[in-house]
Amino acid sequence: MFSSVKVVLLLMSGLLIACCSKTPSSSSSSQWYGFGTPLTEKNIAAWDIDVGPDGVGLPVGSGTAKRGEPVYLAKCAACHGDFGEGMGRFPALVGDHASLTSDRPNKTVGSYWPYATTLFDYINRAMPFGNAQSLTPDEVYGVTAYILAMNDIIKEDTVLNAETLPKVKMPNRDGFVMAQGTDIKADACMHDCEVKVKVVSRASKNRVTSTTKE
């Protein structure tokens, strides 16, 4: 009895959906409007700056650490330090791969970054900080080479270009795993749960932020 009522209701709701999804017709997700303007990949070139881990997108040009050094010292060292050690809170570029398992990991280009192409891409798109996208491809190759050489990943005279850069093997190349679903399982115990309730750290002891009361 109930199940037949349910069937009728289901049929009715199906009819409702069928009726309403037809109107208005513009809500159909497959309708093509063509409000955009066609472009060719050539038109896009000035914006198409991304470089992939396989080197796709690297421009023509080349550089060595030697040629990159004066550019680095003039345009990068003020924030990152003459030796890539990082000034103030600006990031260090040189670091020890072994630090990643320590209490104070030093995540730098040398210790952490998996691809040299990312370094080229990032300098090219975002550096120098405050004057982005101002370096020539040769300068970007040179600065990339200088930072890699400071990390002892390449030699001072290694020539980086679209062919050689993707082949540079970074120390932490195999350090990443693609997240697959959640890695944490918790239960929702309601009563007499076995938890530690001793206060082990208190924010008032740190005084880095008082409360925001006026």
Add this chain to the structure above:
Amino acid sequence: MSKRKPASVPPQQGRRGFIRNSLLGGLAALTAGRFGTAEAAGKALVVPAWSHQLGPGVVTNPYGKPSIFEKHVVRRFLPWIRPTREASISFAPLQDLHGIITPNGLFYERHHAGVPPIDPAEHLLVIHGLVKQPMKFTLQDLLRYPSVSRIHFIECAGNGAMEQHGALNNGLQFTHGMLSSAEWTGVPLKRLLNEVGIRSGAKWLLAEGADAAALARSFPIDKALDDALIAYAQNGEMLRPEQGYPLRLVLPGWEGVANVKWLRRLELGTRPWDMREETSTYTQLLPTGKARQFTFIQEAKSVITSPCPERPMPGKGVFMVEGLAWSGEGKVKRVDVSFDGGRNWQQARLKGPALDKSLTRFEIEWTWNGKQALLQSRVIDETGYVQPTYEQLRKVRGTNSMYHNNAIHTWMVHPGGEVENVQLG
């Protein structure tokens, strides 16, 4: 004449005075029973000045502002956490907000190269790569498409990162304020991909901003075809510059950085691009030395917003404990609250609608006996995911994973009513 003297108070004292008085009134009412004290009842009411005089007329503020008594409700930042303001974070004042929408002027900020002053007439969205026809869209083009409006939270993956080694910031604004929520209006990305036509082999997209960081992130095409939105409006008005004016990618429930602001380009490709912001940063370093990459989802999390360090207990007696819960996986199903550090839990009421990937408010009545208490909240989302304790989280991720700290948070209520951020173990 003297009894008609304006009763208004200086703005800097007004609100706090009001709170103090109402708190005292509340306490008095508690001790004196349902109808208050005779003293309170006997005090004659005063007609305030604003009931006599005309106020400012319409369009005094063509774009309105909050009351002058709400000046303390602002975004705040911590100068010591980042090298410059242009690559920094500001925190939303969650302790002063209500409901599930963050006012546009209070939405948390995270910029990597400051806010670009984009002229919408010169801004373009380019879609190219593995598509049948690369296209550019102006804002005016996008406004012609059928739009949708949806309420979603955005949370920085780094929200709570400062608390990973132990309780650090003594304020809700700084422990949880990299979280905001808005009604976003725009064009489903799926519709624009239908315009350009997806070529076979396209598995990932690169989204890139027009700021001086050209901030870029890869994301899988499944999300683009699911609920990704090219948003141009936020809470009924065009996006705020700080939120990506004139265009922002909204990837509901996913870490804030992937919701690329000032969106200028989408490229379709076969694999992720391994950009700086998905390798060097926004990856979770585990105790083994390996790092989890592409941890997009903001898993279920909750926090009690009242009381909190900024909102201490007014006194013993009945108090409405309130908070926020959210999940990047869907709807909030249940929130439990503990007053004894997680030993025993009670189910809280969900207030208003529990929307998909949206902030959800909860509340529970608590009769405080004036003694020290350890308050916690714990959310369960519609997938059955249970918000973990710090112990459970650290067991897997250690204390250097930086991002996606969604652990159960503890407020210690002191006998004096002050509330402190603490961690248990």
